[in-house]
Amino acid sequence: MSDRLYIFDTTLRDGEQVPGCQLNTIEKIQVAKQLEQLGVDVIEAGFPISSPGDFNSVVEISKAVTWPVICALTRAKEKDIDCAAESLKYAKRKRIHTGIGTSDYHIKYKFNSTREAILQEAVDAVKYAKKYVEDVEFYAEDAGRTDNEYLARVVEAVIKAGATVVNIPDTTGYCLPEEYGAKIKYLMEHVDGIDKAIISTHCHNDLGLATANTLSGVLNGARQVEVTINGIGERAGNTSEEEIAMILKCHKLGIDTNINTRKISGISRLVSSLMNMPVQPNKAIVGRNAFAHSSGIHQDGVLKNVQTYEIIDPKEIGLDDNSIILTARSGRAALKYRLGVLGVKIEDEDHLNEIYQKFLKVADRKKEVTDDDILVLAGADRSANHHIKLDYLQVTSGVGLRPVASLGLDIAGEKFEACASGNGPVDAAVKALKNIIKKEMTLKEFTIQAISKGSDDLGKVHMQVEYKGHNYYGFGANTDIIAASVEAYIDCINKFRN
Ligand code: KIV
Ligand code: ZN
Numbered sequence: 325m326s327d328r329l330y331i332f333d334t335t336l337r338d339g340e341q342v343p344g345c346q347l348n349t350i351e352k353i354q355v356a357k358q359l360e361q362l363g364v365d366v367i368e369a370g371f372p373i374s375s376p377g378d379f380n381s382v383v384e385i386s387k388a389v390t391w392p393v394i395c396a397l398t399r400a401k402e403k404d405i406d407c408a409a410e411s412l413k414y415a416k417r418k419r420i421h422t423g424i425g426t427s428d429y430h431i432k433y434k435f436n437s438t439r440e441a442i443l444q445e446a447v448d449a450v451k452y453a454k455k456y457v458e459d460v461e462f463y464a465e466d467a468g469r470t471d472n473e474y475l476a477r478v479v480e481a482v483i484k485a486g487a488t489v490v491n492i493p494d495t496t497g498y499c500l501p502e503e504y505g506a507k508i509k510y511l512m513e514h515v516d517g518i519d520k521a522i523i524s525t526h527c528h529n530d531l532g533l534a535t536a537n538t539l540s541g542v543l544n545g546a547r548q549v550e551v552t553i554n555g556i557g558e559r560a561g562n563t564s565e566e567e568i569a570m571i572l573k574c575h576k577l578g579i580d581t582n583i584n585t586r587k588i589s590g591i592s593r594l595v596s597s598l599m600n601m602p603v604q605p606n607k608a609i610v611g612r613n614a615f616a617h618s619s620g621i622h623q624d625g626v627l628k629n630v631q632t633y634e635i636i637d638p639k640e641i642g643l644d645d646n647s648i649i650l651t652a653r654s655g656r657a658a659l660k661y662r663l664g665v666l667g668v669k670i671e672d673e674d675h676l677n678e679i680y681q682k683f684l685k686v687a688d689r690k691k692e693v694t695d696d697d698i699l700v701l702a703g704a705d706r707s708a709n710h711h712i713k714l715d716y717l718q719v720t721s722g723v724g725l726r727p728v729a730s731l732g733l734d735i736a737g738e739k740f741e742a743c744a745s746g747n748g749p750v751d752a753a754v755k756a757l758k759n760i761i762k763k764e765m766t767l768k769e770f771t772i773q774a775i776s777k778g779s780d781d782l783g784k785v786h787m788q789v790e791y792k793g794h795n796y797y798g799f800g801a802n803t804d805i806i807a808a809s810v811e812a813y814i815d816c817i818n819k820f821r822n
Pocket of ligand 1: 338463464465466491493494495496526528
């Protein structure tokens with residue numbers, strides 16, 4: 325009989341900490357429902373004390389989702405735990421995830437404390453959380469760099485205090501696979517009462533080792549893994565959920581998950597699209613090139629026998645090659661069906677109509693509208709509540725010409741116009757924008773990405789603009805890349821706090 329590995333999804337907590345990728349509550353519910361369909365065991369829905377938005381998301385996800393355990397993160401502080409317990413009140417199955425830093429770096433520099441005092445705080449936090457819920461997970465932050473002997477004492481004490489799961493995070497992504505595996509093995513062999521709790525991995529990818537470290541932890545006894553869709557997360561990200569699920573499917577290690585791998589492709593695209601976070605083309609499992617063979621030798625081999633070069637049937641992750649092609653002649657029903665396949669359920673006719681009108685505009689300009697295009701169109705309309713909106717944009721550019729842009733803005737119902745020249749069409753358009761919005765703002769980062777392949781593609785633009793010492797992140801998508809750039813800039817400005 326194979327062992328069961330629990331999948332703890334933290335896309336909506338650790339994954340969502342990526343600057344500029346925050347989701348609103350409606351988007352989080354959409355992702356949570358798809359995570360339930362994917363078959364994850366636990367959804368970490370947020371860090372409730374961190375903001376009213378996070379608190380509300382935990383409340384609403386608890387109402388919307390039935391089967392997975394809903395988990396809320398806290399520090400080892402009573403007020404955090406009170407807040408998490410309150411946010412979980414509608415969850416059918418609930419868990420509080422509390423913890424504290426245990427490495428000497430954290431103890432000395434972050435807390436200015438001692439090992440003994442930290443151990444006591446850990447125990448007190450678990451006991452306090454136990455007053456609210458049966459299922460309490462404890463995390464030993466920076467366990468990757470924590471001395472194993474001390475870590476074992478902490479783990480033993482929190483299990484005695486009632487922790488049902490103990491999380492061993494490699495917070496800085498520092499460990500080597502053997503080292504991380506040996507740490508889990510050490511705990512399995514040296515902690516009294518280890519059989520009363522599940523040991524969990526939580527690996528970061530700073531050295532590109534998150535998946536290897538997680539696997540090494542599992543092979544040494546961990547039975548829960550903390551992962552995110554597309555491996556998203558702060559800095560270099562967290563362990564990628566799809567990689568772990570497919571490793572365990574491809575290799576018969578006697579360890580199974582509850583993941584329905586056919587849902588992987590859909591949720592990967594949904595998360596990428598809602599978070600405006602492109603998946604790197606060569607990303608394992610979900611990158612757009614993951615199954616593309618271009619060399620002649622490979623193509624020849626694959627045509628003779630697909631297993632020559634392919635270890636995974638793309639259908640196993642839900643990539644179907646006979647998907648419906650949407651064109652300007654496709655109707656609302658086809659659009660609704662395709663969005664449903666991609667994990668976006670549209671119940672409301674007016675909403676469907678709104679997306680359909682946007683779809684028709686794109687379809688007029690493109691021969692075929694791709695899945696990625698419609699996911700962008702179906703994404704929450706970020707401009708709906710914008711105070712500043714782009715009215716029109718005209719740009720003249722060409723070889724031997726200095727580009728000139730004229731632009732119209734609607735600011736809270738009032739119309740403004742300006743024009744400017746620049747050293748390129750985007751520069752001209754941004755200068756025209758700045759002739760109306762006269763604020764000291766600096767463009768810090770600007771990335772343009774075509775969604776798939778053709779010259780008629782929707783272009784996506786991500787921008788980071790600095791204003792009064794803060795960074796603001798904006799996004800725009802348009803078949804006209806200059807318009808997408810201006811939309812992204814305006815998206816940033818609309819987020820300025822003062
Ligand atoms: O990386 C980490 O240590 C964490 C903990 C808060 C669980 O995300
Ligand atoms: Zn983390």
